[in-house]
Amino acid sequence: MKKEMLSEPAVPNLRQSGLSRRKFFGITGGLVAAGMLLDACNKDDDNPSNNTGNTINLGSGDTGILNYAYALEQLEAAFYMQVAMTPYSGISSGEMSLLTDIRDHEVAHREFFKKALGSAAIPALEVNFSSIDFSSRDSVLTTARSFEDLGVSAYNGAGQLITSPDYLVLAGKIVSVEARHAAYIRDLIANGSFAGSDVVDNNGLDKSRSPQEVLSIAGAYLKSSLNANNLPTS
Amino acid sequence: MNFANILNEIAKADPEVFEKTSERRHVLKGLGRRIALTALPFAVGSVFQKAYGKTTDAVIDTLNFALRLEHLEAAFYNKVLTDAMSIIPTPAAVAAFTGIRDHEVAHVNFLTGAISAAGGTPQAMENYDFTAGGTFSDVFTNYDTLLAVAQAFEDTGVRAYKGGAGALMSNNTFLTAALNIHSVEARHAAHIRQMRKARGADVKPWITLNQSGIGSSAVQPIYNGEENTMQGGVQINGIAGGIGAEEASEAFDEPLDAATVLNIVGPFIM
Numbered sequence: 001m002k003k004e005m006l007s008e009p010a011v012p013n014l015r016q017s018g019l020s021r022r023k024f025f026g027i028t029g030g031l032v033a034a035g036m037l038l039d040a041c042n043k044d045d046d047n048p049s050n051n052t053g054n055t056i057n058l059g060s061g062d063t064g065i066l067n068y069a070y071a072l073e074q075l076e077a078a079f080y081m082q083v084a085m086t087p088y089s090g091i092s093s094g095e096m097s098l099l100t101d102i103r104d105h106e107v108a109h110r111e112f113f114k115k116a117l118g119s120a121a122i123p124a125l126e127v128n129f130s131s132i133d134f135s136s137r138d139s140v141l142t143t144a145r146s147f148e149d150l151g152v153s154a155y156n157g158a159g160q161l162i163t164s165p166d167y168l169v170l171a172g173k174i175v176s177v178e179a180r181h182a183a184y185i186r187d188l189i190a191n192g193s194f195a196g197s198d199v200v201d202n203n204g205l206d207k208s209r210s211p212q213e214v215l216s217i218a219g220a221y222l223k224s225s226l227n228a229n230n231l232p233t234s
Numbered sequence: 235m236n237f238a239n240i241l242n243e244i245a246k247a248d249p250e251v252f253e254k255t256s257e258r259r260h261v262l263k264g265l266g267r268r269i270a271l272t273a274l275p276f277a278v279g280s281v282f283q284k285a286y287g288k289t290t291d292a293v294i295d296t297l298n299f300a301l302r303l304e305h306l307e308a309a310f311y312n313k314v315l316t317d318a319m320s321i322i323p324t325p326a327a328v329a330a331f332t333g334i335r336d337h338e339v340a341h342v343n344f345l346t347g348a349i350s351a352a353g354g355t356p357q358a359m360e361n362y363d364f365t366a367g368g369t370f371s372d373v374f375t376n377y378d379t380l381l382a383v384a385q386a387f388e389d390t391g392v393r394a395y396k397g398g399a400g401a402l403m404s405n406n407t408f409l410t411a412a413l414n415i416h417s418v419e420a421r422h423a424a425h426i427r428q429m430r431k432a433r434g435a436d437v438k439p440w441i442t443l444n445q446s447g448i449g450s451s452a453v454q455p456i457y458n459g460e461e462n463t464m465q466g467g468v469q470i471n472g473i474a475g476g477i478g479a480e481e482a483s484e485a486f487d488e489p490l491d492a493a494t495v496l497n498i499v500g501p502f503i504m
Contacts, residue, residue, distance in 0.1 A: 098438060101484065104476055105440070108485035111473040116466050156413045159399065160406035168403060170466050172396040172416065173486040177440055179420035184439040187428060192329055195337065195421040204340030205414035206421075234406065 056122050060230040062164050067122045068211050068231060069171070070113035072154055075221055076147050077106040078127045083144070088137040095188065102144075102181050109174055126223035141189050148182035149199050149207070150217055151175075156208035161232045179206070293408060294354035296401040299492050300412065301345040301357045303394055306499060307387050308342050309362050311335030314384075318374040327429065334384075334422050341415055348408065366501035369452045381430045382448045388423035389441065390456050390498055395419060396489035420487070440484045455498050459488045 058067040080103035087096055114121050133139040155175035162168045183194035200206055211228050219226070314322075314331050322328050346356040364383065365371045372379050395416035402409040424439035430447065431437050437447035443461040446453045463471040463482035470482035477485075490498075 101438065101440070101481070104481040105485035107474050108470050108477050108482055111477070112465055112468050112470060115468045115473070152417045156410065156417060159413045160410050165400045165403060166466060168399055169396065169489055170486075172399050172413070173465065173488065175413070175417055176392050176396065176420035176487040177485055179417040180424040180439045183421040183424035184428065187425060192326055192333070192425075194330075194425040195333065195418055200337065200418055200421075202340065203344040204337035204418055205344070205411060206417040208410055208414055 055225040055227050056125070057227045058122060058231060059120065061232060062162055062167055063117065063120050064228075064231040065158050065161050065211075066113055066117055066167065067120070068158065068215075068228065069155070069174075070110065070117060070121060071125060071222075071226060072151055072214070072218060073106055073110040073113055074125045075127060075218055076151060077103065077110040078125075079129065079132075079143065079147060079221075080106050082129065082134055083140055086134045088140045089135055090137055098184060099144075102184075105177055105181070122226075125226075128221055128223045131220070141185055144185045145182065145189060146217075148178055148185055150209070150214060151178040152182055152199075153207040153209040154211070154214040156206060157210050157214070159208075160234070161211075163232075290404060292401050293405050294349060294352060296398045296492075297345055297349050297352075297408060297412075298354065298357045299495075300395065300398060300415070301342065301349065302360075303391055303495070303499065304338055304341040304345060305357065305359045306362060306502060307391065308335065308338035309359065310364055310383070310387060311338055313364060313374065314380060318377075318380055321375060321377045321380070323377065330425060330429065334425075337418055337422070341418075344411070344415075348411065352408075361504040362502055363504050364502060366452065369450065369501065378430075378433060378435075381426060381433070381435075382450070382453070385423065385426045385430060385437070385448065386446075386453045386456055386498075388419055388426050390490070390495060391419040392416065392423055392487055393456070393490040394492070394495045396487065397491050397495065399489075438484075441487065442480050443483050452501075455494065459490070462486070462488055 058064045058071065080099065084100050084103045091099075132143050152175060155171050155178065159168060159171060162171060182199075186193040186196065210233075211231050215226055215228055311331055311334055315328070315335060319328070322331065349356040364373050370379050370383050373383050374380060395412055399409065399412060399416070402412055427437045427439050427447075435447050441457065441460045444454075444457045444459065446457045461479070461483050463469060463479055465486055470477065470485065471479045473482070
């Protein structure tokens with residue numbers, strides 16, 4: 001198969017301290033939650049932009065919305081990179097292949113926003129996955145479902161905040177892929193739940209969430225603190 | 235949704251808006267606080283209709299085009315669940331089609347209501363030929379053909395909503411509603427594609443390059459352009475290790491304009 005693990009230089013945005021522990025993950029068999037390992041690795045990391053306790057300002061206008069999306073894609077990419085590096089026990093080859101696809105998509109989204117934002121991009125975020133048991137299929141898929149459904153609602157809610165038609169279309173190009181991910185993950189958890197009544201209402205509409213609602217949920221998985229106060233609200 | 239800000243923006247663009255709605259001004263102020271978000275499209279539409287006569291033609295046209303596609307999809311799944319029940323192999327498949335059908339019917343009702351409330355004339359249901367003039371002659375007797383047509387409709391729907399979003403930018407309520415439908419169509423598409431994969435089709439929940447995974451060239455226009463890897467001036471192919479043309483194309487779905495969509499669905503409409 002064409003799929004291979006990302007080599008370390010291929011992931012410029014993620015903390016090297018976490019990623020360089022791939023061999024260590026191999027030794028521990030992925031039984032230890034990744035967040036704990038990332039914690040343990042913090043002390044020898046000297047990247048000033050990642051210091052815990054820093055508040056990162058997303059900015060305003062369309063730039064702020066792009067940074068908001070960039071933050072979410074960083075979170076998703078980091079999650080699936082960990083999933084691909086330390087697959088949960090009992091993972092099937094089909095699941096491994098498509099979860100690796102999803103990782104690639106999220107990395108592509110993350111790198112797209114980083115390039116599109118250029119010097120206006122927020123720094124690489126520190127994630128906190130201490131609540132996730134990466135060895136457990138149930139823990140991983142439940143978290144993946146949360147992330148994907150959250151991402152769908154985030155892009156749906158951000159559409160009206162975007163002023164550039166080009167960026168609106170780009171958000172649209174990404175959100176439907178996130179929805180495809182969400183449907184796949186949900187079907188892995190319970191076949192037929194791809195568009196369950198917990199996410200699609202009686203009008204057949206998916207959820208949309210404001211940045212504030214999204215970040216209050218995503219914040220549990222981030223050590224970095226994000227300031228969304230200057231984002232557009234309408 | 236910040237209803238007060240939408241009104242403020244309109245007031246800026248047209249200072250007379252509040253005079254046009256004079257006796258309804260208190261209604262507007264109350265609306266923002268009292269009405270549930272899901273009810274807003276109708277409430278907003280009816281108030282604006284009285285102020286302006288109708289929402290802009292471009293917005294109505296876009297919603298009506300979406301409605302036209304939803305009618306097609308709803309009629310298709312209704313037909314599946316009546317004429318093709320005997321070839322649907324599992325209860326899970328029946329449940330999937332039923333759930334999708336219910337969403338498409340809900341979309342028809344929602345859009346019909348929204349267009350009416352905004353002062354437009356909703357597109358009516360049309361007559362359909364789900365064989366597309368004989369191209370899919372066994373659509374309701376061959377389960378694999380049925381699934382292929384379903385995939386074609388869902389992937390087309392995703393592209394159509396994406397293509398229509400820009401025309402709704404002047405109306406946040408309708409834009410958000412359309413986006414909330416768009417992602418549901420993508421969920422449907424992913425599931426139908428997995429149903430096909432389970433029967434041996436070479437597809438994934440997402441679209442790789444311009445590959446349909448369907449053995450009929452008639453559906454190719456639905457997938458042409460999906461192989462794009464340039465996004466907003468950024469080349470995604472090679473943007474990171476492991477991201478080649480396939481991954482880059484999968485990571486972004488592509489829009490279609492209404493004319494192209496009409497060419498695709500035209501053969502199904504009598």
